[in-house]
Amino acid sequence: MKKSTLWILSAIAAAVLAAGGMRLLNPRPATTPLDTPLANTASTVALSDSDVVRVQAMDMEMSLPVSGTLKASQSAMVKARVAGELLDLTVREGDRIKAGQVVARIEPTEYQARERQAQQQADAARAQVDIAQKQFDNNKALMDQGFISATALQNAMASLNGAKATHMAAMAAHDVTRKALDDAIVRSPISGQVAQRLAQPGERMALDGRIIEVVNLSQLEVEVALSAADARLVRPGLHAQMRIEGLEEPVTAKVLRISPSAQAGSRSVLVYLGIAGEEGLRQGLFAQGSLGTQSQRALAVPLASVRTDKPLPYVQVIDGERIKHLTVQTGTRTEKTHNNLTLTWVEIQGINEGAQVLTASAGAVREGTQVKFAPGVR
Template sequence: MKRWIPWLAAAAVVVLVGGGAWRAMAARQQQQKALAQAASQRAEAPMQLAASELVGVVRRSLVLGVPVSGSLRATESAMVKARVAGELQGLTVREGDSVRAGQVLARIDATESQARLRQAQQQADAARAQVDINQRTVTNNQALVNQGFISATALVTSQASLESAQSTYRAALAAADVAKKSLEDTVLRSPITGQVSQRLAQPGERMPIDGRVLEVVDLSRLELEALLSPADSLAVRVGQRAQLQIEGSAEPVVATVARINPSAQAGSRTVPVYLAIAQNRGAPALRQGLFVQGLLDTGRADVLTVPLDAVRTDKPAPYIQAVRDGKVAYLPVKTGARAVVDGQTLVAVEGAPEGTVVVSGRMGQLREGTAVTTAATPSAPVAAASAPATRPAP
């Protein structure tokens, strides 16, 4: 009898442990069921959206625009170079100094040029004297031939000598002109009116022929060379206007398309477009090399728009979260031109009917099919779009 007591005790322990485990599992299942029911009830409860959390698909007229950017450059600029070799003298102007067209900026040592000019002039004088001698010889021979003292052959020979002397004289005069031009080239003058932008040499330097000394730019006429894609360039016409922004300045700059390059660049296939900058009184001071960017107005389009942040791009195709029949529905759209109006970026969309209620971008992504209720009419984007709209990237 005593042998069964341990076995009975062990069995009792097993029964007690098993019962406790069963009760714990039952309690856990009951808790999970309650949580699931609560979650189901919460899921079935619609999400309350305020009017500020909704936007609408609105039709409006957008100003189409092509983005342009680049550095300003002077329409007229000139590089002052040494036309003769020699020592640079008399260079006093520096960067920022204003100069006039024809103003003497520097000189090249003219000692050698002056000596060559004197030599050429003396050779011309000698040739002229030889012409005079031959001319008198021809005159005398003509008289002697008429009197029969010499033959006509001597006259012909003297006439040939005269013609040769005259040719030598004309060559000497041309050489003197070349020497005179070389002497004039020792004076470096400004070809245009403007300002010195670069000083590339110092007084006392030995300048070679075509050695660069100064660069002069005319800031009264500036332009922007914008490189446009082939698709964007098709809408550009001479006379169209652009609003440009200078880095660090709040004042916009107006520019007008002055020229369009007839050829695309070989490497990038971009088309250069040249915009003339309007220099108005009171406008910010413009300098060559300043970086500007802005939009070139190319026309208007009547399109359906939504705020850009309402278009989601976390899927292969862009879409908006439309509210249909009290639920969130993903509606694929095709985006187009953009415009910044009163600080809000609008984008043209295709695939969404006018008046569609859309969840604002600040609400983030909502699960498709989420039940929602709206408190009031959705807030539409700004009433009028007057800012240029950028074309979508191809």
């Protein structure tokens, strides 16, 4: 072996021995293997009475969302039945009136003159009937004595019948003018309140010109449009809870009738809900709520307790002393009162009755977190 090669090998061996010596003099500290499990460092959460609710069995009503505008069941648009100048219109919006009450008048001079004219024509026709009747009686007597022929009597009979027909026509014309005179007095057809005043005294009214609108607020209706599938679940007599703008408390509505035909284009079916009139209800207010179609017994929790920040909905259940995330299936929703608060409850499957579930006030809690209860909660 060459001398230079020997020196290179010697140098390498010396370097290896030096590195081993340094390793022995300065050993590395022991490290935790990667597969060694860490100690459980789960935190603890304190819960109050408002943070926990129990799964309850309750009657769940299957309901349909409904909305519409309040409308008086009885309303009337009072119009002018004859043309003329409007007189004596004194009622205004909000005034209460009764059925048959005089609310205005149309200038009657022209109609009074027409009525007198028709009466005089009827009197003249009546006089012609009397003349024709006397003529007929005289001819009948002469024919009985053989002085005139039967043809002359028949002519007298025809004249009498013509006079009677003319008189009846004159009487009919008199009835028409008398009705027009009566129509000059404008009366309300229903009892209620004046909703609109659409004309002013002294204004020239055309035939069927609108004068006032009257509404009866003792019974109100809401017209609701439902799909054909939803309408199959509805029948007269069902009840709905409606919230009306301006009112704090909901009101109860009842299905009065269902339209027998669908609307053209939308194919929706109109359902009419009745609401008893009360203070604060006005025609034209917007109403919305839910119409109960059927009821069933089921387990339920407040809707806010069901969390959806995972692929499947789940609830946070107290299992022993720790939190457990339990996947559930939801169903029908309804409104119920809990702790003096009206909450939306949802039907739930995959959990036992009486289980303790965290409410929305507890927030999101990591699974496995230990729980601690305030005194008196459990």
